[in-house]
Amino acid sequence: MDVLLSVEGLEKSFKDKKVLHNISFDVRKGEIMAILGPNGAGKSTTIRNIMGIMYPDEGKITFHGYNEIPRNKIGYLPEERGLYKNVKVIDILLYLADLKDYPQKKAKERALTYLKKFDLEGKEHVKMEELSKGMAQKVQFISSILHEPELLILDEPFSGLDPLSQELLKEEIRNLARNGAAILLSSHQMNVVEEMCDRLFMIQQGQKVIYGTLDDVKMKYANFKCTIRGKNDLEKIEQIPDVQRIESKEDSTVLYLHKDITPAKWLKKLPDDMVINELVMDRISLHEIFIDVATNKNLLLANEQMGEGDEHA
Amino acid sequence: MRNTMKVAKWEVKRNLKNKSFVIGLFLTPILMVVFGFLGNLMGGDTSDNETAKIYVHDELNTFANLEATVEQYKLPFELERTNIQEADVEKKLKNAENTAYFFIDNRAFNEGTLPFYTSEDFPESISSQVQIFTEAVKLVQMQNLGLTEDQLAAVSTPITIQALSVDELGENSEKEQAMDQEQLMQRIVPGVFAGVILLSIIFTGMMIFQSASQEKKDKIAEIILSSVTPGELMQGKIVGYFVLGLVQVLVFFAFGIPFILWAMNDLPLFEYLFVPELLLFLLIAVLGYLLFAAIFVGIGATMSDISTAGNFQGLVIMIPFVSFFFIGPVASDPTSILAQVLSYVPFTSPVILLFRLVMLDQWSWVEISVSLAILIMSVWLFMKLAGKIFKVGILLYGKNATPGEIWKWMRA
Secondary structure (H helix, E strand, O other): OOOEEEEEEEEEEEEEEEEEEEEEEEOOOOEEEEEEOOOOOOOOHHHHHOOOOOOOEEEEEEEOOOOEEEHHEEEOOOOOOOOOOOEHHHHHHHHHHHHHOOOOHHHHHHHHHHHHHOOOOOOOEEHHHHHOHHHHHHHHHHHHHHHOOEEEEEEOOOOOOOOHHHHHHHHHHHHHHOOOOEEEEEEOOHHHHHHOOOOOEEEEOOOEEEEHHHOOOOHOOOOOOEEEEOOOOOOHHHHOOOOOEEEEEEOOEEEEEEEOOOOHHHHOOOOOOOOOOOOEEEEHHHHHHHHHOOOOOHHHHHHHHHHHHHHOO | HHOOOOOOOHHHHHHHOOHHHHHHHHHHHHHHHHHHHHHHHHOOOOOOOEEEEEEEEEEEOHHHHHHHHHHHHOOEEEEEEEOOOOOHHHHHHOOOOOOOEEOOOHHHHHOOOOOOOOOOOOOOOHHHHHHHHHHHHHHEEEEEEEEHHHHHHHHOOOOOOOOOOOHOOOOOOHHHHHHHHHHHHHHHHHOOOHHHHHHHHHHHHHHHHHHHHHHHOOOOHHHHHHOOOHHHHHHHHHHHHHHHHHHHHHHHHHHHHHHHOOOOOOOOOHHHHHHHHHHHHHHHHHHHHHHHHHHHHHHHHHOOHHHHHHHHHHHHHHHHHHHHOOHHHHHHHOOOOHHHHHHOOOOOOHHHHHHHHHHHOOHHHHHHHHHHHHHHHHHHHHHHHHHHHHHHHHHOOOOOOOOOHHHHHHHO
């Protein structure tokens, strides 16, 4: 796939505090790339630098290999939502499209089509302040894609939307990617990221933590874990083989397993007299990886390295 | 530049579609005209519109002279001959309005007085104007004395004492005085015109301030800035509100000019208006606007909400109005040191300079040039600073910037 946007060695400081350390990644045509990280990690700053709203202290941002970022080929939905309040929906959509040098007539047609698609038909002459929060957010999403951008940057596009609207939005985003747009999506909802994204870039305190395809990341970090409900002695549990780490809470125990176990074989190794009211076997989710990174525990990563070390030893 | 115009167009369109803006646009001039009209109606009672009827019982054959006097001084009298006897006057006047009976006979020479009977409501201002008739009567007296034409002319020419100060010497002929009057009007009319423009665009310019902080509050700034540069956004706003200010001016004059023409019958308004001075006045007005617009847009970008404006921001908003505190002192002496200094200080110079140029009949071009040069440099400097503040401030959500922060941005 063609690389559309490439970020290399981005550095940025506010006052004396460095908020971005050597951030590098790229976004390719037709893919959905997630940028993840806890609040204040530097996602929005990274995005603002790409948008040319801020300028990096160091590093290079290229678009199709050129240093000049063509603003009219980028669509942007910022995290901070808002549009002019006392203005009609269609007026603001056309104005924003005009700022992107998109022909007005085409913009109007597309605006009406999209309003219909997002259940906002007939709302084009309604003032923004009369719309509900969710409706306003949908209008804002439309404004970011109206001019057929090659690169679409979405900062938390799903927050505040009901499940139905979320599905609509997801479908539209997938559609855009299928049609060749490159999409950079920032979100805190890990299930959405798992569901939609091809690759992800995780950032913590301005530094890269994880970067790769979703499958790679899962293969690398998402070992199996086994959750058992039932009262058992800790001593007994500790004797179970291939367990990296145990988290015990009242009646339930979570066993984090070594990387290359075979689930069926491992299950057979459970002691016969173990109390099992319920047993769930699944992979560590992106959500857990995220929390692990965000809380700075890095237990998964450390354990994994240890596990690898154990194996080699 | 194209983006600047797009932003400007949008600001104009957005406001013209906004009901409260449109109402404000028309309300001020309508109110002014209505009050002006009412004032005129109430005040107009006494003199201008009504003429008094004066019946003259003329035994000295001066009627023609009286009529000539009325004609010459454009007095609000209507003269008519009458043969009524003095005894009947009281009865006649009881039911009359604005009427007087004037008896001209030998009492003028014997007793030195002439009776002038008036109705109850007869305006006092007119009673005093009647004194002018004494000249006509005096003339008859002279003729009766058998003076020659020359003597007559010599005696009947009134002697008045004319006060002349040093600066008026050398230009005291009547014709020159008339020209003086005209020159004054040629400064006042364009001056007022430019003043109205300056004030209108400053007031509209204050909306820039609201627009910038509203954009922050509505969090749309980031979206706009993903399409245009902060500089373009800022310039677009300044141009947009300038146009809105001119729209306000247009509406103002659409109401104001017909009213002025109506209120001051034969004022040749347009002759006075379109003089070369107007260009200078307009230049000052536009420069003043640009300076204040830069201040407003910069400060607006540092605030998330007008209601939470700190003292610092509040003070800055007052800057354009500082000039008005000094109008009094400057009016009493437009050549004073204070007035000169104020026309060099960029914050006060647009208003004060404009005001002084209207007041002064001798312009010091050196002073004007220095003042304009300072103003132009200030506009340039403040635009630069506003650009720097705007760039950072407009993206700073949720809090007002402190003066310290603003200082830091300006130095960046």
